[in-house]
Amino acid sequence: MTTETFGRPVVVRKLVVFACFLVTAVSLIPVIMMVLVGLQSDAESMAASPTFWPSSWHWENLERAFDLVPLGHYLLNTVIFAGGTTILETITAALAAYAFARLRFRGRNALFAIYLGTLMIPHQVTLIPQFILVARLQWVDTWAGMILPHAFTALGVFLLRQFFMGIPRDYEEAARLDGASRWQVFSRIILPLAVPAIATFAVFKFIGQWNNLLWPLVISNSDATRTVAVGLRTFQDTNGTQWNLLLMAATVTTVPLIIIFFLTQRWFVRGITMSGLGGR
Template sequence: MTTNALAPLYRNPVATRKLVVFGCFLVSAITLIPVVMMVLVAFQSDGESMAAKPSFWPSSWHPENLQRAFELVPLGKYLINTVIFAAGTTLLETITAALAAYAFARLNFPGRGWLFGIYLATLMIPSQVTLIPQFVLVAKLHGIDTWPGMILPHAFTALGVFLLRQFFLGIPRDYEEAARLDGANRWQAFLRVIVPLAIPAIATLAVFKFISQWNNLLWPLIISNTDATRTAAVGLQAFQDTNGTQWNLLLMAATITTVPLIVLFFLTQRWFIRGITMSGLGGR
């Protein structure tokens, strides 16, 4: 398509907007196809889901698969464990990332630029490379199959510090200086001025972290040995091992574990989008 062929779109913003909306709708529809197929198969009968020529649309709906999924494995326990794991890592990282980001954005100390650069360089190291050293360290500290052993290694990341630092740099120093003139110390200025203004960025970081840890499979898989700390992602694997090829029940369990993330996104969508556009991840 030549530039002359695209000229009418440039001169017609309404047509351009409709084309962009149609493109977004098409991409969204294609992305949702696996999710829709998962939900449809989840309500099929055992024989229909295991047929040699599967049909994704159920010939008859079986809502009792929901109860069967909870009866075959302790799915409720897995969901509670996932909430504890994801919420614990999210809470600790938002606290540690906010403190470190404030130090890099507001405090002047020797080597700050070099230290921040080295800290960001850790983002280039794949998590699989540090998996074995983390496991050995946690094992020496007797943290296998314990909540501290699962949560603490994932409570500190350079990405969260970078995200909040970019936002803190955009907050005018006048606000903080006014609080200092009113008698507030550095800690009070951080809690009463910086943190309230950074709520969108903090909420964005929290949503990113919660979703990533909710879907985390590798670390809970090697650390958790019992149902006491086993998360939903690991539980789905055990579900498949236990029940073979009962795809309808497996996908029903997967549907159940996906619903909380969908609800979370719609509840935090306003903060999520606002935080991305204001924190430097929106292309500014």
């Protein structure tokens, strides 16, 4: 082989790394602009010809943002809402996925196809029926009304079912021969092997529910259950011209997601490659 043949993979690898770096840099531009404007003075953020680099750093904007709205309470509400829905969705999706992947019953494939068909229905179509049901149950502006309608997900069932089907049946058969029950097989064999896929799904759902605006906006009427996405909207309605404080509050709400991603990055990447989300 010639030197040119050996050199091509290196050049291609460098081009791919450069392209990834370029895409990452472009993606970070809005985040950097958000942080910089959040540290500007009121006059700079309201100027007719805005500049993104602050002439002086106003770290007191963080305290001002917390003083104008109960941002800390909104963050706590968001943790409860996103955490509660993620836990329930993960549990129900894992149980349903195991049933569709391992249990044999009449009409299993047809039922699974119908269940997947619900993914084609936009969430906005079911919003009004869900609200009517929650209102009749007197769950408006309660945690039950906020969390329980999101306790089931067809997408999670599909992803985990595909992962469960890739686990060899020999493990289950050996456990059943040793006298393990169906629940013991699921909890002691299947779940430990599926930790990467479950962790990936949980991270996806937590981030999605953290940024969920529509359902909390409809069902929450007070600060008792108002999430940070709705709180920022209220913040903008009340203090719409104070862009520096609004973007400072948005920066604060983004930090938890960044921390969660870095803490779960290993499981996140491993789950994507093992569950088929990476295009394999």
